[in-house]
Amino acid sequence: MNDNIEENHSEQIVDSFLRNLPPVDANGLSVYDKWWIKHFEYFKDHGYMMRPRYRPGWKPSYNPEKVFEKLDAEDGQEMIHGDVMDALRMSDSLVVALKLVKVSTGETRMATFFSNDTNNHNPRNHCVRILEVLPLPDEDDKKILVMTWMRPIMDPRFRTIGEGVQFFKEMIEGLQYMHENNVAHRDCSINNVAMDANAMYNRTFHPINTKKRYDWSGKVLHHSRTRRPPRYYLIDFGQSRLYDPSRSRPHEYALRSGGYMPPEGLEGTPCDPFATDVFLLGNLIRTSFLDGDPELFEPGVSGFEFLRPLVMDMIAEDPSKRPTMDEVSSRFSQIVDRLSWWKLRSRAIKNSEYILSKPFRATYHIFWTISMLVLLKPAIPCPKPLH
Known part of the structure; x- marks a missing residue:
């Protein structure tokens, strides 16, 4: 009986996850994807190049209905969070994270506080450094925080x-x-x-x-x-x-x-x-x-x-x-x-x-x-x- 309860609970979690996924078009692009594509030229003008999937006019190199083809294709790799996009800084090929934040949260103030001249080079400061803050021309209540792209701490594994x-x-x-x-x-x-x-x-x-x-x-x-x-x-x-x-x-x-x-x-x-x-x-x-x-x-x-x-x-x-x-x-x-x-x-x-x-x-x-x-x-x- 407990196994049935756990199985039903797992199915409910999966169903809830699938219901909360944003709808996608024929190419598999969600409303979040399209927001970033809309701003492609803006980020390019500021020196940041997004991957082919997030460029205007992109068409998939794979059959969108075939999951394994998508997983094997570079342009099938979707962003993990709708408000965080990866991009290449064209000046030195550094992969950066472009994070969309609301001004009202105060995150811009907190993040840049630990990246100012006083705190930036302090060796005891282990807050992520903000490389640049970009305003959005069409959304005054939001900004883009630019920072180095990070990995999860457990990948790769700790050896010692x-x-x-x-x-x-x-x-x-x-x-x-x-x-x-x-x-x-x-x-x-x-x-x-x-x-x-x-x-x-x-x-x-x-x-x-x-x-x-x-x-x-x-x-x-x-x-x-x-x-x-x-x-x-x-x-x-x-x-x-x-x-x-x-x-x-x-x-x-x-x-x-x-x-x-x-x-x-x-x-x-x-x-x-x-x-x-x-x-x-x-x-x-x-x-x-x-x-x-x-x-x-x-x-x-x-x-x-x-x-x-x-x-x-x-x-x-x-x-x-x-x-x-x-x-x-x-x-x-x-x-x-x-x-x-x-x-x-x-x-x-x-x-x-x-x-x-x-x-x-x-x-x-x-x-x-x-x-x-x-x-x-x-x-x-x-x-x-x-x-």
Whole structure:
């Protein structure tokens, strides 16, 4: 009976998803696609070239009724979010994200605040940098934020414990920096952290099918995070708030983030937004690394149990008992300082890894680790300073 209930629930989710998909024309273009196509010349004039699918007069190179043909074609790769488009910056071939935002949300103000001259080159600032803000000639209430195109943090996989430590360090440091500047993110879940992985790739990867080259000429290969360290960023500041440091910080109602509602949100009790941020970051580490997330089919990664005491304090039900980001940062540094070099260089193993492959992966890892030692690569990757 339970199986039937779960099956019916799954069918309801799929039906709901399909009903909410925007209608498409004969070429498979939705109203969102057509909005971007309408603005193609505007973005081109500002130095940004969208892919062939989003150019005026485009016709599919495949049969739109055949799903597998579409998946195999470059111009069949649709944007993931209707308000975010990828494009090539023509001056240097950098793949960027063009994000459509409403002025009323305040996201433009928050995002550009951490990209100004004061904050832009601070190494502790891990908020995504805004390269340019474009006004829209026909929509005064909206703007376009231009930023480097990012990848999900779990793709490609973490190879070592030290690589994971780099990610935790940058996220803790980044959220601490936001709080020092009297800003609460309020939505810092796994959905709103991303990785600038361009350093890891010799060839530009495709923004939608990230295992392929941008020009669709084959698979794209990458170096490890240890050899070519990426950078991690907090993104999406649509719910962020900047507070007046001369006044007592107001309590806010918590928001559902990444599929999780903080305890204070479940109770409907306003709370210090900084304490809610601490919960959300701790929950990110718990669900993406320590325990996994069954809702997202994320199995978790073994080897990070040394963080559990800190994480459990970060996700305490009583917000007043959670550490501040300054305390999180201090405790994290102390924990990492106690880790041996061999622990940091040991494998970060996905909990879903096939058991029979483990001996072979472990053997390969030993030889790979030797190569990293020969190349003098640190156990905790250290990205090059921003220029």
